[in-house]
């Protein structure tokens with residue numbers, strides 16, 4: 019399936035980048051490295067898909083964020099044990 023840039027509609031590539039994310043409680047921001055990203059060489063936009071954004075936000079609500087240091091690899095974040103079995107905060 020061809021990946022198209024959300025911003026300019028050109029063909030884009032899958033890649034990774036480092037993002038900074040504020041914790042749900044607003045106490046601090048963490049760095050998430052090797053985060054799946056869409057990279058567009060035409061307009062130079064690098065962004066996370068809605069799916070990845072939702073995965074990060076859900077995960078940060080469900081894990082013990084005290085266990086996360088200043089920086090974490092995306093895959094490690096996703097592997098952290100969840101405190102709740104499901105996301106009770108998702109009302110969508």
Ligand SMILES: [Zn+2]
Nearest residue numbers: 023026058061
């Ligand atoms: Zn683009």
